Amino acid sequence: MGQREETVIRDKMSWWVEASSDYDFAQRLAETEDWRSVHGWRYHIKSFKEKFPDEVPKRADANELIPLHWDGSWKELARRLNKQRPDITVGAWEKRIENAKYRGAITQKSFTHFETVHLDSPEKDIEQLWKQVEDTTRESLLAHQDSRWAEVSFNKGGYIGVAFASDQHIGNSYTDHEQMRRDAELIAATDNLFVIHGGDFVDNFMVDKAKPAMRQRIPPSVQWKLAYHYLNLFDEKIVAVVAGNHDLWTSGLTDFDPLGQILKEKGILYHSNELNIKLLIGSQAYYVSVRHQRRGNSALHPARVVKKMWEDGESDFDIGVIGHNHVPVIEPFTRHGRERWAIRPGSYKIIDGYGETLGFTRDRPTCPMVILSPTERSIQVFTELRDGVAALEALNDKC
Numbered sequence: 001m002g003q004r005e006e007t008v009i010r011d012k013m014s015w016w017v018e019a020s021s022d023y024d025f026a027q028r029l030a031e032t033e034d035w036r037s038v039h040g041w042r043y044h045i046k047s048f049k050e051k052f053p054d055e056v057p058k059r060a061d062a063n064e065l066i067p068l069h070w071d072g073s074w075k076e077l078a079r080r081l082n083k084q085r086p087d088i089t090v091g092a093w094e095k096r097i098e099n100a101k102y103r104g105a106i107t108q109k110s111f112t113h114f115e116t117v118h119l120d121s122p123e124k125d126i127e128q129l130w131k132q133v134e135d136t137t138r139e140s141l142l143a144h145q146d147s148r149w150a151e152v153s154f155n156k157g158g159y160i161g162v163a164f165a166s167d168q169h170i171g172n173s174y175t176d177h178e179q180m181r182r183d184a185e186l187i188a189a190t191d192n193l194f195v196i197h198g199g200d201f202v203d204n205f206m207v208d209k210a211k212p213a214m215r216q217r218i219p220p221s222v223q224w225k226l227a228y229h230y231l232n233l234f235d236e237k238i239v240a241v242v243a244g245n246h247d248l249w250t251s252g253l254t255d256f257d258p259l260g261q262i263l264k265e266k267g268i269l270y271h272s273n274e275l276n277i278k279l280l281i282g283s284q285a286y287y288v289s290v291r292h293q294r295r296g297n298s299a300l301h302p303a304r305v306v307k308k309m310w311e312d313g314e315s316d317f318d319i320g321v322i323g324h325n326h327v328p329v330i331e332p333f334t335r336h337g338r339e340r341w342a343i344r345p346g347s348y349k350i351i352d353g354y355g356e357t358l359g360f361t362r363d364r365p366t367c368p369m370v371i372l373s374p375t376e377r378s379i380q381v382f383t384e385l386r387d388g389v390a391a392l393e394a395l396n397d398k399c
C-alpha cells in the first residue's frame with residue numbers, strides 16, 4: 001500500500017464514516033480518485049484497516065438500522081436493510097431480524113388477517129433467553145423434586161400411631177361430618193397419635209363442574225372456612241398433607257391454592273401431589289408415601305394402584321397411602337422380603353349419588369391407623385381408629 005492511497009483515505013475519512021459499508025466507501029473513492037478501480041480501493045481500504053486499526057472509523061451497529069415496528073414481510077425488510085448496508089447479505093439480515101424478533105427489538109408485525117405483538121424483554125437475545133430458561137427450570141425442577149421428600153423425627157418415646165384420613169368432602173350433604181369431627185378430636189386427645197391427610201378436604205364444585213356446583217348447599221368459601229376449623233381440631237397432630245383433586249380445582253382455575261395457603265400459615269408439611277416421608281421413631285425408620293390419586297386405579301382392586309406405586313414409583317416405602325377411592329381397603333404385600341402395606345383410607349362422604357346408580361352401596365366412614373414400634377421394625381395396622389387407639393394406649397402403658 002502506497003503513501004498516496006493512505007493520504008487519500010485519511011483525507012476522505014468523513015466519507016468512510018458516512019458510508020454504509022467499506023464497499024460503499026470504495027465506490028465513492030473510485031468516482032473521484034479514478035486512478036484506482038473500486039476493487040483497487042477495496043484492497044487498499046483493507047490494507048489500511050490492518051495497518052492502522054485505531055484510525056478506522058467506528059460505524060454504528062448495523063442492528064440499530066432494524067426498525068422497532070415493521071408491518072411488511074420479513075423478506076422485504078431484509079432487502080431494504082441490505083440496500084442500506086450491502087456488506088450484509090439479505091440472508092444475514094434475515095438472521096439478524098430473527099434475533100431481533102426474539103429479543104423483542106421488533107415489537108409488531110401485521111399479517112393480512114391479523115396482527116401480532118411481541119412483549120419479550122428487549123434486552124435479551126435468544127441465547128440469553130435460553131440460558132435464563134435453563135436456570136429457572138433447573139431451579140424449579142430441583143425445588144419440585146425436593147419438596148416431595150421429607151424426614152420427620154418424633155421426639156416422643158414409645159410407640160407412635162399414625163392415622164390416615166382422606167376425602168372429607170366437607171360441605172357435601174352425604175358426608176358424615178359428625179364422625180369426622182369425633183375422629184379429629186380423638187386424634188388430638190390421644191397421646192403419641194398423629195395424622196397424615198390424603199386430600200379432598202372440600203367438595204369445592206366450581207364453574208366448570210356446573211351441575212354439582214348448582215346442587216351444593218354450602219358454597220366453596222364456607223367449605224374452606226369449615227375445612228380451616230376441621231384442621232384446627234387436630235391441634236398440632238398433623239404430620240403432613242397432600243391435596244386432592246377437589247382441593248386443587250381452585251388453584252387450577254384461579255392460580256390460588258387455599259389449602260396450600262392454610263398449611264403454609266400453620267407450617268405443616270404439604271405437597272399438592274405426593275409426599276415421601278421418612279418417619280424416624282426411636283431407633284427405627286419407616287417410609288410412608290402418600291398421594292391423593294395415581295394412574296392405574298382399579299375400582300375392583302383398589303389396593304393394586306398402591307403396589308403399582310411401589311413398583312414404578314420412586315420410593316421403597318413400607319406404607320403406601322392413596323386417597324380418592326371412597327371405598328376403604330387395607331392390604332399387606334411383600335416386596336424384597338419385607339411386609340408392606342397398601343392403604344386406601346376411604347371417605348367420610350358415605351353416599352355417592354352417581355355410585356348408587358352404578359350399584360355401589362354406601363361406604364362406612366373410616367380413618368385407618370398404624371402403630372409403629374420404636375425398637376424393632378413392626379407395623380400394626382387397624383382398619384378402625386378406635387381399635388388402634390386402644391392398642392396404642394395399651395402398648396405405651398406397658399412401656
Ligand SMILES: [Fe+2]
Pocket residue numbers: 167169200244324325326347
Ligand atoms: Fe374424594
Ligand SMILES: [Fe+2]
Pocket residue numbers: 200244245246292293323324325
Ligand atoms: Fe378425589
